[in-house]
Amino acid sequence: xxxxxxxxxxxxxxxxxxxxxxxxxxxxxxxxxxxxxxxxxxxxxxxxxxxxxxxxxxxxxxxxxxxxxxxxxxxxxxxxxxxxxxxxxxxxxxxxxxxxxxxxxxxxxxxx
Numbered sequence: 661x662x663x664x665x666x667x668x669x670x671x672x673x674x675x676x677x678x679x680x681x682x683x684x685x686x687x688x689x690x691x692x693x694x695x696x697x698x699x700x701x702x703x704x705x706x707x708x709x710x711x712x713x714x715x716x717x718x719x720x721x722x723x724x725x726x727x728x729x730x731x732x733x734x735x736x737x738x739x740x741x742x743x744x745x746x747x748x749x750x751x752x753x754x755x756x757x758x759x760x761x762x763x764x765x766x767x768x769x770x771x772x
Contacts, residue, residue, distance in 0.1 A: 671745035672721040676703065676711045676728055680736035690733040697731040706763065718742070 676698060680691040695711070701724055703711040715721040721742050728740055753760045 668746035668749065669744050670717055672715045672718055673743050673745060673748045674703075674713045674715060674721050674724050674728075675706070675739075675741045675743070677739040677741070678709050678736060680709075680733060680738075687735065691736070694731060694733050698728070701727050704763065712763070714745075 678694070680694065681687040682691050695705075698711045699705075701713070703713040703724075706712045713724055715724060725740055725742065728738075732738055749762065751762060753762060
């Protein structure tokens with residue numbers, strides 16, 4: 661396995677941001693289904709309307725982005741952002757005024 665294969669510029673993070681309507685029962689069901697699809701595809705909740713997923717490469721990130729697009733609800737605003745692990749590592753997080761650690765990366769096993 662090449663050392664640069666898993667470097668901070670190759671590993672990607674896919675972030676999905678959304679603001680979905682929840683006024684009616686149908687809208688709540690659609691929003692819930694969208695969240696469940698994200699979780700089923702390996703995304704973790706970062707904040708209530710922000711989910712993220714670590715991917716070993718841009719190609720793998722594209723697979724998950726296609727799945728997100730396929731599961732888009734009929735209404736609402738959804739954003740998808742793909743950034744490198746290096747960029748993600750530059751994020752500063754706080755709970756109130758207290759700095760906090762970034763979410764950990766889950767171990768990934770690659771089979772050939």
